[in-house]
């Protein structure tokens with residue numbers, strides 16, 4: 282097993298946020314989680330996570346038996362952060378660590394990762410570690426179009442690492458360098474800690490730089506390899522909201538590319554949002570403007586039309602979601618159809634072939650197979666049997682001002698347009714309620730319920746009024 286140290290103590294000042302930077306989401310998960318998963322994927326255990334700013338909330342949000350938490354109470358720089366991990370690594374049995382002699386000897390390669398660079402892949406980390414194992418250590422570098430706030434890497438003619446210059450310390454010439462340090466390293470411990478102990482904060486930010494220790498190792502003659510990232514975007518770190526947007530876009534792109542590979546049609550990937558844990562089976566069609574969030578699971582053959590918004594939704598085979606529908610925490614049976622402009626709230630269960638049409642809101646309700654609620658209705662806290670039709674304008678009056686009550690309707694019943702079902706109330710099977718009825722009492726099976734004033738026609742009344 283190989284250990285990893287993940288740095289996540291920084292405040293992330295440039296995010297200008299009350300939320301610790303490590304918890305800012307990209308692709309639907311906190312950025313730190315992506316880094317931890319890459320480390321796990323590369324076989325790392327334990328993973329020492331260095332936290333400081335917002336430590337408590339990070340520990341709460343990101344859990345794992347393989348994580349060892351270390352606190353860096355003052356954020357004195359990345360070098361200082363790594364040094365804080367030493368006792369935890371030693372306690373975890375990672376050698377007789379200490380400020381030891383600099384040399385390969387008994388040292389073991391440990392991955393050191395920035396918690397704010399979440400695009401790195403597990404395979405990349407494995408190769409980075411393998412690269413380091415051939416010498417003393419390695420850092421991942423990449424040539425990028427927009428080096429932004431990343432540290433610039435300067436190599437000797439023979440490729441050896443010469444310097445890493447932070448933007449705050451760089452001159453114009455150095456700023457123009459497009460080779461950057463991605464913030465992912467494989468370095469030998471405990472030698473690394475010996476090097477860190479000699480780092481001084483002689484830089485524009487007054488910080489103890491991890492990069493200085495890496496450069497010092499190279500300067501002392503240890504073989505520090507620059508591991509070129511095949512995919513340069515793996516180097517993108519997140520220091521501000523623009524970085525966050527760019528990384529989020531890339532994670533979204535990767536997920537959609539994988540889904541397309543698995544047989545999902547996505548007409549305009551740049552106009553679709555799909556979060557990390559969403560799954561979509563083959564032969565689904567995703568139109569532009571669709572958002573698929575949280576734990577949404579979509580079976581094969583579903584169509585999601587323009588503007589559909591799904592969170593924690595479960596769709597069986599062949600469901601159609603028509604434009605601009607919101608489906609939140611609902612479970613939809615095979616062949617169900619929703620929308621356009623429908624809203625399914627948590628606790629909604631649609632049976633196979635059920636249809637919920639425009640401007641219908643459903644909450645905590647079970648609609649049996651083949652139920653139709655095609656227009657303008659509110660169905661809350663209800664159970665509706667198979668084949669029942671809910672007319673336009675029907676409302677389950679579930680709230681009495683203090684408490685919620687349930688409505689129960691049997692199979693193959695016809696609820697006439699504009700029926701008000703004053704809950705708690707039951708309507709039997711194969712019954713009918715007259716349009717505009719206010720139903721307050723139980724309706725038995727096989728009945729017609731009329732709960733409205735009878736119409737009176739006063740013939741000639743309006744003519745007489747006009748004549749006045």
Ligand code: UD1
Nearest residue numbers: 288289290291356357358359362396397431432462464518
């Ligand atoms: C750092 C590197 C830079 C590299 C970039 C990659 C240094 C000096 N610079 O710059 O060369 O290109 O990452 O993304 O290392 N952190 C702590 N404690 C601290 C300071 C930082 O845990 O005291 C953590 C941060 O939370 C963050 C990571 O270390 O996750 C990197 O720190 P950050 O301040 O973002 O450094 P960069 O300026 O991005």
Ligand code: MG
Nearest residue numbers: 397518519520
């Ligand atoms: Mg950073």
